Amino acid sequence: MVAIIPCGSGKKFKHCCLGKDNSTTSEHGVTDISETLRKTLEGRQFHSQDEAQAFLNRITQQQNRQRLDEFHGLSPEQMHRILNLPFASPELVHFPEVLDIFPTTSILTLSELLMNAIGEQGLKPTAKGNLPRNFCREAALAYWGEQQYQENTRFGGINREENFADLHTIRLVTELAGLIRKYKGRFIPSRDCRRLLAGDGMSTIYPRLFRAYVEEFNGAYRDGYxxxxxxxxxxxxxLYLLTRYGDTWRPQVFYEDAFLGAFPMLLDEVPPSQVFSPNETVRSTxxxxxxxxxxxxxxxATVEPVSGExxxxxxxxxxxxxxxxxxQFQLPM
Structure with a gap:
């Protein structure tokens, strides 16, 4: 008998997309499923292979729909969709294309600074295709304020776009979202961007930036892990964990524990290091x-440092x- 993977994919464990890079189940989860099947099948007789398969399918579906503690109330079937079909599972989660409130966030503050600088005439990039140095400095001063600007540039000024990491990230994400592009040697707003700004403005811009950030921007490029x-x-x-537990202050280790508890196999993906253990690397990342x-x-969320190290x-x-x-999760929390 093959081991049944409790992810809702319908594939054998060794072939399942969740068995490697997108794995969602711990070893004891697979063992529990197999043990349940063994006990259920014990003493049963089937008149045909089709009858046996239909019985297995029914039991597996029941297991896939059971809420698991290590998934914090999600079933394997729900976790499969959350990982693999986040924007195509309306029965689990909804992403509004227009927000009811006008968001005030770092990503939109910088986006507005960038779009205002581009304006109708466009903004000429550097020879390497980056934002001009003077604009980067002006944006940093407006974003941080005088005191924070002085603090952040103590050991090195902003001489190129990459020196202001938040702005560099925003420029890349805004391009990935199709909101700005380069045309005839200048950054210009796209037609889609003009249409959105003329309508609901930043309430529609934010969802576009959000989706580009999670689907197309490479987070490892920014953090170096x-x-x-x-x-x-x-x-x-x-986001499910934050929605479920984030109404009170919690240390970051709470979320690290929850993530690693759900996906302990991620430790096996960490490259060898002589300095940090896989556990330390995954937690920091x-x-x-x-x-x-x-x-x-x-x-x-507010992610606030509580130590100076x-x-x-x-x-x-x-x-x-x-x-x-x-x-907006369509699930009991």
């Missing part, structure tokens, strides 16, 4: 990529009202 593409692909599970640079940067900084996390506007 190992690729671990599965982690960004599991963005909706992170998750905090920076999923909490600080995703939930925090996109204004979905730069290398091993600790955070506390609490959701913001925008989260419930951007992602």
């Amino acid at each position: 190992p690729e671990l593409r599965f982690m960004q692909g599991a963005f909706l599970f992170t 998750y905090t920076w990529r999923s909490l600080v640079h995703f939930a925090g940067f996109l204004g979905l 730069r290398l091993c900084r600790e955070y506390r996390v609490k959701t913001l009202p925008l989260l419930g506007q951007v992602v």
